[in-house]
Amino acid sequence: MSCLMVEGCGAVTFKRLEQNAIQVRMLADGRLSTGHAGVLLAERRGSYPLIDLHILNTSAQQGEVESCTRRKVKRLLSFQRYCHASRLLRGLVPHTPGSLHLLDDDYLGQAGHMLSKVSAWNFDIFLFDRLTNGNSLVTLMCHLFNVYGLIHHFQLDMVKLHRFLGMVQEDYHSQNPYHNAVHAADVTQAMYCYLKEPKLAGQLSPLDVFLGLMAAAAHDVDHPGVNQPFLIKTRHHLASLYQNTSVLESHHWRSTVGMLRESGLLSHLPADMSQDIEQQLGSLILATDISRQNEFLLTFREHLDNQDLDLQLASHRHFILQIALKCADVCNPCRVWELSRQWSERVCEEFYRQGDLEKKFDLEISPLCNQQADTVPAIQTGFISYIVEPLFEEWQRFTEPSLLSQTMMGHLHKNKARWSRLRFTHPTSESQMQPHVEEDPEPEGGGGGGGGGGGGHEEDVP
Ligand SMILES: [Zn+2]
Numbered sequence: 001m002s003c004l005m006v007e008g009c010g011a012v013t014f015k016r017l018e019q020n021a022i023q024v025r026m027l028a029d030g031r032l033s034t035g036h037a038g039v040l041l042a043e044r045r046g047s048y049p050l051i052d053l054h055i056l057n058t059s060a061q062q063g064e065v066e067s068c069t070r071r072k073v074k075r076l077l078s079f080q081r082y083c084h085a086s087r088l089l090r091g092l093v094p095h096t097p098g099s100l101h102l103l104d105d106d107y108l109g110q111a112g113h114m115l116s117k118v119s120a121w122n123f124d125i126f127l128f129d130r131l132t133n134g135n136s137l138v139t140l141m142c143h144l145f146n147v148y149g150l151i152h153h154f155q156l157d158m159v160k161l162h163r164f165l166g167m168v169q170e171d172y173h174s175q176n177p178y179h180n181a182v183h184a185a186d187v188t189q190a191m192y193c194y195l196k197e198p199k200l201a202g203q204l205s206p207l208d209v210f211l212g213l214m215a216a217a218a219h220d221v222d223h224p225g226v227n228q229p230f231l232i233k234t235r236h237h238l239a240s241l242y243q244n245t246s247v248l249e250s251h252h253w254r255s256t257v258g259m260l261r262e263s264g265l266l267s268h269l270p271a272d273m274s275q276d277i278e279q280q281l282g283s284l285i286l287a288t289d290i291s292r293q294n295e296f297l298l299t300f301r302e303h304l305d306n307q308d309l310d311l312q313l314a315s316h317r318h319f320i321l322q323i324a325l326k327c328a329d330v331c332n333p334c335r336v337w338e339l340s341r342q343w344s345e346r347v348c349e350e351f352y353r354q355g356d357l358e359k360k361f362d363l364e365i366s367p368l369c370n371q372q373a374d375t376v377p378a379i380q381t382g383f384i385s386y387i388v389e390p391l392f393e394e395w396q397r398f399t400e401p402s403l404l405s406q407t408m409m410g411h412l413h414k415n416k417a418r419w420s421r422l423r424f425t426h427p428t429s430e431s432q433m434q435p436h437v438e439e440d441p442e443p444e445g446g447g448g449g450g451g452g453g454g455g456g457h458e459e460d461v462p
Helices: 017-021 060-090 102-115 124-130 136-147 156-169 180-194 206-218 228-233 235-241 247-261 269-287 290-306 314-330 337-360 376-399 403-425 429-433
Strands: none
Touching: 017 206, 060 235, 102 124, 102 136, 102 269, 124 136, 124 180, 124 337, 136 156, 136 180, 136 206, 156 180, 156 206, 180 206, 180 314, 206 247, 206 269, 206 314, 228 247, 228 337, 235 247, 247 269, 290 314, 290 376, 314 376, 337 376, 337 403, 376 403
16 A cells, blocks of 8 residues: 555644655654745645645644644544444444433434435435534445445445545545535435436446445545635645646545545455546546536537437446536535525635635635625626536436426526525625525425424425
8 A cells, every 4th residue: 555654743644645746845843845935734634735824933833732632632522423423323322321422312313314314305414414413424425325235235344434434524624614524425415316316226336326425425525625726826736746637636536545545445355446446436536627517518418419328338327427426516506595505605705715815825816716806696696607507407408307307407596596686686795695584485395404304395305
């Protein structure tokens, strides 16, 4: 296994394959050096240096000690969460007299109830994440692997599976408003809904399902919360490593490969099979690069026009998995308003934070990142018109007849109209964000945000 571990006094640990290919200078106090002055790289387990930009002249020594302690506590808590999650997954109830587990059990009971309706399009991933104590990605993935019998089919070791999924979840940055483990869980839940589409479900092999879910769960892992142009203009080492092309997506993929190898999840499989899985995961994750949107859209449209998609062919199924993952990645505007709105706020907040960093370091502010000029409704209407709508129109053609696609298009059109109205009626971004009473009644009674906890309408929507 070609991974490298370095333990500095700041407990800096590097475990990714990419690390072998790059030059990283370790400073005496355990910090990393990059080309961009004035930037202190955050330390995260197994993570690449991040754009969690702190100014260099902060008290690094003290910060590292605190960071180290925090990490240990976090690991301990993570371990406790795993115990809870595994109990939930095995349907066991912990018995510890006098403990405080009663509340946890109640929460986990509700999370378990939500999982029974995980195929509902109005599944509230935010609520699910709270009920699982921030463990939504691991819990969801284990559940779906059980649903599909993937653990048995691929003879997976449960300990290794938990280790892998735990690493993936932990390597998402919880401080990112948008690109965090909840987004990954949301994309995974959407992917599950797409894999269940009647047009697709009967054609997929266990390997297809395994790849689809794994790619969804890991597709943004270790995302730094800034985009590729930012990495390029700050001369981040990942940009030069991947030659300014699909920089983030390449990093998500290679990080996933590193964690697969580190966990040994696939070590019992023949080498050519695990290599094939790694390559296919790469092809799926790289397809989420939004700059390749037109390339995929045109090919998809051409296949649909020619009616030449043959899902008996592994290559065609792989292409559809790429499209499904792309759809799942940008499906926020197709969710019910209350969920959709929260994602919109989060993604714009992440853009604005990048804009603030650019301002702070005298860099040109990237498009969509200027909070004063780029309002949330304007960003959302553009995103829906140019990215989401064209893609989902083709997805609807492919899945036809599909109740889910109809539902998604219904939400998409209503949400787009709502953002358009907000764009012209509320000039300031603050007022745009208020979830005040709107003119529309909540679409599809019961669909609005209550989510899996109790609402009885989930299964009405595929
Ligand atoms: Zn994503």
